[in-house]
Amino acid sequence: MQLVETHIAEISLETKRLQDYGVGVFKRITTKSALKKAIKKEMVFVDGKVASTATFIKGGERIEYRYSADNNLETRLKLNLNVIYEDDFLAVINKPAGILVSGNGFKTVANALSQNLKTSPIFDAVPPQPVHRLDYATTGCLLVGKTNTSIIALNQLFESKKIYKIYYAVTIGRMKPSGTIDLPIDGKTAISTFQVLETIASQRFNFLNLVKLSPKTGRQHQLRKHLLAIGNPILGDATYFLKDLLLTGKGLYLHAHSLEFIHPISEERMFITALNPKKIIKLFPNYILETKSL
Secondary structure (H helix, E strand, O other), X not given: OEEEEEEEOOOOOOOEEHHHHOOOOOOOOOOHHHHHHHHHOOOEEEOOEEOOOOOEEOOOOEEEEEXXXXXXOOOOOOOOOEEEXXXXXXXXXXXOOOOEOOOOOOOEHHHHHHHHOOOOOOOOEEEEEEOOOOOOOOEEEEEEXXXXXXXHHHHHHHHOOOOEEEEEEEEEOOOOOEEEEEOOEOOEOOEEEEEEXXXXXXXXXXXXXXXXXXXXXXXXXXXXXXXXXXXXXEOOOOOOOOOOOOOOOOOOXXXXXXXXXXXXXXXXXXXXXXXXOHHHHHHOOOOOOOOOOO
């Protein structure tokens, strides 16, 4: 059985590509990449015709997302999420480790948002949707949109690099106090900055560092790849590690500590932090939570 979600495009003076306009209009498509995938699978139709990534939206079109009933989640995922901030337009949760943000599986953060967040009373409210990703093993701040307008605006902020992200990681080995890592990833520019906050001695690893990280670009696994490249891999990273320096059974010591941005609706400057996980606090108890803007 085929199910259909329908959206009538708003009348606008600005013509947009479907893959840009359509982010946030369907409750089952939470990201731009997911929308592109649905378009390529010929699951999106505009005025009854199969859409493509070259389709433009001028306003007034009938946009449909057609999917199989097999993908209809009648049973809600029962997962309690730590909500750090919430208003009628957006929210920030502290993502737990060991769960995907979104995807084809049942157990994802995206599938648990509706039961953890309040329903927005705004006219263009949609089921809450993550507007970016964190790795499966990474904890911390995850930004969520609750209305069509806010989802589009937040995606634009990410694309224009106006959302500033700070991560905390525990790294292995002696490091210089601070620096910039400018190493391409998959042939594309990738830049990260780091600052060592504290270093402790370790019998197995010689030194462990609590490091503040800021990715200036958004490549996949950027921080993990960059830190391995300079010889200081993240503790617990089972993918990017040095021989004989892999810690197993404890997970990845990487935490999305804070987000800073201008609220797309209220225009208020937002600075939101997520409490460091217990395993990081155990090693570095002086850094439970940092509240100063960077």
